[in-house]
Amino acid sequence: MKHLLALFALLLVSMTSFAEVIILNGVYQGRDIYIQNPFSPDGVGFCVFEVLVNGETTSDEINSSAFSIDLTLFQLKIGDPVEVVIRSKADCGPKVINPDAIQPLSTFEVSDIHVDDENILRWTTTKEQGALPFVVEQFKWNKWVKMGEVTGEGDNGPNEYMFKIRLNAGENTFRVRQTDMDGTRTSDRVMIVSNTEEVTIAKTKVDDAISFSRETQYEVFDEYGSLVAQGFGQSVDMSEISKGRYYVNYGRKFGEIITKR
Template structure:
């Protein structure tokens, strides 16, 4: 009989402890980012009892170690005030709000002006959180912006140094870097303008164009017909043109555009 009473006392004590709760609270503003809560558990018992978001209480779908709070379901606008209270059983391990910074103003995504180094590298910094888009390096040549490199971004709020090898042409070079922020808005750096003293002007060596075009050094090139159709492109000194039909073409090379006649 005594043993029976001890069991009842232990069960009653356990229920009393479970009935006692504590609260973790954060507040801030809505910036289109979900909040994540780590919910500790022992066996089948989870720590979180309920969650209150701006006076709306959630008691369902809480029996998981990871809880995602989708704030967009509350029809809030960016900058609206948000208050979150996580109520948990005091006898259990305390839950953790994994990303409280979600209610803080995001660091504005910026790309610094690229800088050119003597080892033919373009370097720049990014700050803030980029969107789910690549970082694109462009060079302005032949009267248009050309993509020369594509890089996967690093998702972080710290400064990050990026670098990429490039092939500058003779004369004035213009480069820029662009990507998108988390809203999908395009972010473009200031233009980097420089000249590389070690890069000489490229000249055409031959005067008749039957099988190939010979340049003074390797360079990027593109060949278009007079209707604007791209026929060939590459990076070389010797450009094979034997398969081109006879006629006039435009050769884009180095920082120049010249017309030639295939015979």
């Protein structure tokens, strides 16, 4: 038995030493994958000896210095998951020319976006091509501030999403966006007016804490523009922060000055 196990282990090592594997995972986007396929170092044939798509061996002609993997042969729909396995000889380097061919794209369209009576941001999408996170942002303090993320379904839809938001007094503008591998950003936005009471700071000269009139999202910067505190709550612990002047973003307020004594 020991001899058989040793023989099996030797055989396994021998098999793996003669093969290298490239694995690509993504979603079908209607595009072929192109491979640069050099000659084998031993002078016999080319590097790649097998290509599998979702576990099935392709019928593509791979005995060439360059070839394409035709994904249309597998009856895939846009957005379907794809796994491509490229097996090649050891010490041989095939190159995938366009690995982004199966990466998710930010192509969604919003058919409806609104905020309901319970302060839930709801949106409905179509034409998604692969699962990408939706980033929910609110425009305040002269910039877009990230509130959270929702995982996209990645198919043609329609797909419905929701995210709990917090409203400031007056005008509130939110957007949902995606960014894909190419850096392409797609977004849509909605504006809502709230009658919520304006948040205020109790004192502009503090010892240990900044206190707000109610819970709010906040940022605190020092005189050099460095962020020293951020979060959500009704107070900010300043006990470990040096004395001096600070600038506070909160609610709809931007750059309000407080002094730590």
